[in-house]
Amino acid sequence: MGAKRRHQHYPGRWRRQHRRKTLDEYLEILWYMQERHGTNLKKFMIHEEFDWQPGVAEELQSMGYIEQSETELKFTPAGYEKARQLVRSHRLAERLLTDVLNMKLDHAETSACEFEHIIVPEIVDGICTLLGHPKICPHGLPIPEGNCCREAKRSIESATKNLNQLQVGQQARIAYINTRSNSRMHQLTQLGIRPGAIIWIHQKYPALVIRTDHTQIALDEEIANDILVWELQSGSVATKDPASEG
Secondary structure, three states: OOHHHHHHHOHHHHHHHHHHHHHHHHHHHHHHHHHHHOOOOHHHHOOOOOOOOHHHHHHHHHOOOEEEOOOOEEEOHHHHHHHHHHHHHHHHHHHHHHHHOOOOHHHHHHHHHHHHHHOOHHHHHHHHHHOOOOOEOOOOOEOOOOHHHHHHHHHHHHHOEEHHHOOOOOEEEEEEEOOOOHHHHHHHHHOOOOOOOEEEEEEOOOOEEEEEOOEEEEEOHHHHHOEEEEEEOOOOOOOOOHHHOO
16 A cells, blocks of 8 residues: 555554654654754754754653753753664665665665664564674765674674684675775675675785685785684584685
8 A cells, every 4th residue: 555545544554653663763863963963952053954843842842851941952861762762774775775785775775764663662672683783884874883782792792703813714704894984895895704604714915815705805914903703613614714625
């Protein structure tokens, strides 16, 4: 059923959903402003080019999401958490659509805007885990941490190794790529180096060379330091380096 027909059949429901989406988008705008300028948002609102409706601010205040006075406008704890979850959902959706589904970023942006309003936090955490708890979105902006990130960090720190610590012939599963460089993350993803991928150490000198599937990749030491892996025992997933197969 299209949006027009839904509007005709359920006008009250459609208006409530549309209003909720508008309020969500204003919370996101405030979050972006806070990222750029700091916590007192009113001080910087005159520099931002968007149509800020006083009625929206009053509604957000009545819902307990913001506090405002003549000189100050800021998130309440509830508003901060609501905006944080919206932004987290949006930026993870961008990563999913561009990294996994190979969607162009401008197209992914539109879908991510819809995704953030309908998805529950538990599914967002699942996507975050699937993607290896990325730290930045495709635009290079930080993705707010979730509980899954903090739990994974504790277990990963105690169980993972740096890629440079493995020896020739060892097999490992990539746990996490610890980089804030969006271009580097994109390059590694395009090469198949992503969380969950199985790699083999093919060579360590004069340069580190790994294999993933049937692709051989040389890595700089700096890049290898960003890649954390779980060491695999022989035969646990695959028994042979693909290079040794005929």
